[in-house]
Amino acid sequence: MKLAIEEHLKCDEYPRVGVVVAKSGEVLATGHRGETRSVHAERVALRKLTDDEIQGATVFTTLEPCVELHEGQEIKSCAQLLIDSGVNEVVIGVLDPNGTIYSQGYRKLLENNINVSFFNRKLRAAVEEETFEFGDIHKVHGCGKRRIPVVHSGTELEVQFSEKDERIINIKWATLQPAHGCVDLSSNNGAVRVASGARNFGDISDPMIFRFPSHFARMNKGMVAIVKPANTTFYVLIQLVEIFENDIIFKWEVRNDN
Structure with missing residues (x-):
């Protein structure tokens, strides 16, 4: 071995x-x-x-x-x-x-x-x-793009603010439906908001302008969501880039909540 x-x-x-x-x-x-x-x-x-x-x-x-x-x-x-x-x-x-x-x-x-x-x-x-290039497949930090499997009950991830800043927000990808082109993004209850109309992260200046918080968002290719659990000091922007039979590619970016 x-x-x-x-x-x-x-x-x-x-x-x-x-x-x-x-x-x-x-x-x-x-x-x-x-x-x-x-x-x-x-x-x-x-x-x-x-x-x-x-x-x-x-x-x-x-x-x-x-x-x-x-x-x-x-x-x-x-x-x-x-x-x-x-x-x-x-x-x-x-x-x-x-x-x-x-x-x-x-x-x-x-x-x-x-x-x-x-x-x-x-x-x-x-x-x-x-x-694997990213080390622990269940943890990401900062910003980037990654392909991950979404099988069985789904894949849980910790989004850490940075390598040195250990603040964490938990997310989960589940219920992958490639035939319908969608997958569910979830977090703590009320932590997820769909950034309706946004095409990229640069379109978002304040996450709280988007109404209707939920515990999950059904994501289609290109859709942007915001994950900000209550009492956290930062938030995560997430975009679904591509969807496959058993995997997805997504981008993420962390931002301090000013």
Whole structure:
């Protein structure tokens, strides 16, 4: 597991992924994302071995192996590659938060009689912190843009004012309905206001001019909302940028409440 993390830290692109292939206590091959351009880390490592060497091996990967993202995909997914290769076990660092992949690679391995286990909690935490460009996927600060999954009961986020200023407002994305082009943004009761008519954050000079506070806003692409719970000293502007089957892209900006 530690050797896989060492490989993972060699990556100069996100998400970082490191892989080690071992058998009978011996390391047979390693690989990391970016080692070979546009080739996933699992494939990089397995290409270094013969079919006989791979048979019965254990693969340690810091990120859940990917699955096919669309029907008729030309390149075999990493999960399918591992199944077809004859490995005996896959040890995973963290599940991929990409809503299209989340738990699907794990499930596919199990359904095909591959033994699956996970890194220990301490190492999982280390992997989580270093795998994704934004570190903790459940916390943002300042201003920016991010793609996040919205699966099952939704995704909760802490919006922190800045890296040094630890004031926090909690938000949640839920009830993603891609067929209808909408997703729900919620926070504390009465904290959310739709900035009706606003096209971007620069159009908003005072968040309180917008009436009808609510505990949630049903957001469509391009819509701007304001989140300001009672008794907070700052507020968050949020715009839904794009919506996908299992994910969204949103922008945010924090402002002091003057």
